[in-house]
Amino acid sequence: MAVETDLWDTYAASAFKEDAEPVFCWTQYAGHGPGPEVLGGPRSVLEVGCGTGRALAYLAQRGVVARGVDLSPVMVKQTTAKWAATGAEFICGEVLEYLRDHGETYDAVYSIFGAAWFTDPGRLFPLVHQRLCSRGVFAFSQPPAIPGAYGPQGMYKGGFAGRAMPSGRSQKPEPPPEGTAEVTSLLPDSLAESLLADARRDGIEKYVVGALITDEDGRVLLLRRRAEDFLGGLWELPSGGAKAGERLVDALCREVLEETGLTVSGVTGYVGSFDYASRSGRRTRQFTFAVNVTGGAAGAITLSEHDESAWADPHDLPAVSDETRALLGG
Ligand SMILES: C[S@@+](CC[C@H](N)C(=O)[O-])C[C@H]1O[C@@H](n2cnc3c(N)ncnc32)[C@H](O)[C@@H]1O
Incomplete structure (x- = not known):
C-alpha cells in the first residue's frame, strides 16, 4: 500500500493544477459524453478516488453534499486547501477501508478513472452497495482494461496510451513465453x-x-x-x-x-x-x-x-x- 500511496503522491504533483476550475466530466476530454445527470440528481455523493477534486467542487457548488476519499495525502492536502470553500470535503484513506469503517450512506457513489478502477470489484461493489441509500446510484468511468490484469487495474505511464503499469495489488500479466517479444x-x-x-x-x-x-x-x-x-x-x-x-x-x-x-x-x-x-x-x-x-x-x-x-x-x-x-x- 505504501508503494501505491507513493505512486499517487507522484501523480498528485503533476495532476493537480492550482488554476483548475470545477468541472464534472466522465472522460479526459472536456465536454465529452454525459455529465452529472447520470447520478440522478443526488443530495449527497461520495467520490471514490477523487484525485484533483474538480468534480466534487462542481457538485458542491450546486448544493450537493459532496465528499471524496483518496489514497494520496499530497492530493488531499491540495484539494482541501483549494476546494474547501465550495463545501466539498476530502478525506485521505483507502476506499475499501473507508467504506468498511464508516457507516454514512449516499444518494450516489461515483468514480472517474478513480478507485473503482484500481480496486478489486469483488470487494468494492458489495461495500458500495451497503453505503448507498435505497435507489442510490453507483456510476463510474474508466479506460479499457489492461490486457492480462484481472480485477484491480493499473496506471498508464504518460496517458491512456502510455505504458500499462498494473497497480501493486493487481494480478500481473502472464510473462511472455520464452523467446517471444x-x-x-x-x-x-x-x-x-x-x-x-x-x-x-x-x-x-x-x-x-x-x-x-x-x-x-x-x-x-x-x-x-x-x-x-x-x-x-x-x-x-x-x-x-x-x-x-x-x-x-x-x-x-x-x-x-x-x-x-x-x-x-x-x-x-x-x-x-x-x-x-x-x-x-x-x-x-x-x-x-x-x-x-x-x-x-x-x-x-x-x-x-x-x-x-x-x-x-x-x-x-x-x-x-x-x-x-x-x-x-x-
Ligand atoms: C487517475 S486518478 C483520477 C482521479 C480523478 N478523477 C481526477 O480527476 O483526478 C485516480 C485517483 O484514485 C486514487 N486511488 C487509487 N486507488 C485508490 C484506493 N484504493 N482508495 C482511494 N483512492 C484511490 C488515487 O490516489 C488517484 O488520486
Whole structure:
C-alpha cells in the first residue's frame, strides 16, 4: 500500500493544477459524453478516488453534499486547501477501508478513472452497495482494461496510451513465453484469432492494422497521404496491410516502424475495426490497436510514405475518413 500511496503522491504533483476550475466530466476530454445527470440528481455523493477534486467542487457548488476519499495525502492536502470553500470535503484513506469503517450512506457513489478502477470489484461493489441509500446510484468511468490484469487495474505511464503499469495489488500479466517479444504478449493470440475468424466469416479479403498512438494530452498521431496517392490529402492513423500469414501484432509493429520510424513497445488495447473497399476493390477490414512506442510522443518521427504528421485532438480532427472519425469518437 505504501508503494501505491507513493505512486499517487507522484501523480498528485503533476495532476493537480492550482488554476483548475470545477468541472464534472466522465472522460479526459472536456465536454465529452454525459455529465452529472447520470447520478440522478443526488443530495449527497461520495467520490471514490477523487484525485484533483474538480468534480466534487462542481457538485458542491450546486448544493450537493459532496465528499471524496483518496489514497494520496499530497492530493488531499491540495484539494482541501483549494476546494474547501465550495463545501466539498476530502478525506485521505483507502476506499475499501473507508467504506468498511464508516457507516454514512449516499444518494450516489461515483468514480472517474478513480478507485473503482484500481480496486478489486469483488470487494468494492458489495461495500458500495451497503453505503448507498435505497435507489442510490453507483456510476463510474474508466479506460479499457489492461490486457492480462484481472480485477484491480493499473496506471498508464504518460496517458491512456502510455505504458500499462498494473497497480501493486493487481494480478500481473502472464510473462511472455520464452523467446517471444513482450509486445506479442500484449496482443493475445486469442484476440487476434477471434478478430480474424469474424473477418473470414464476413467475407473480408484483406486485413489492415492501424495504430492509435497518443500523447500525454490525449492527442492522436495522424499521417497525411501524399496528394498524388489514392485518397490523397486525407489524414490517417499509421496503418497498413498484413502480409499473407503475418501475425497482426507483427504487421502492426512493422507498419508503425516503416511509416513513422517509431518502435512499438506494447499493445495496450483493441480500439475497434471498420471495413472499406481497397484501391483494387477488395473487401478490407482495418483493425486498430492502441500502442505504446519507445520514447513516447517525444520520439522523432521519420516519414516514408506520407508527407506530413500531426498530433490531433480527437474532437477536432483534420480531413480524415468518416470511418476514422467514428473510430476516434470525433
Ligand atoms: C487517475 S486518478 C483520477 C482521479 C480523478 N478523477 C481526477 O480527476 O483526478 C485516480 C485517483 O484514485 C486514487 N486511488 C487509487 N486507488 C485508490 C484506493 N484504493 N482508495 C482511494 N483512492 C484511490 C488515487 O490516489 C488517484 O488520486
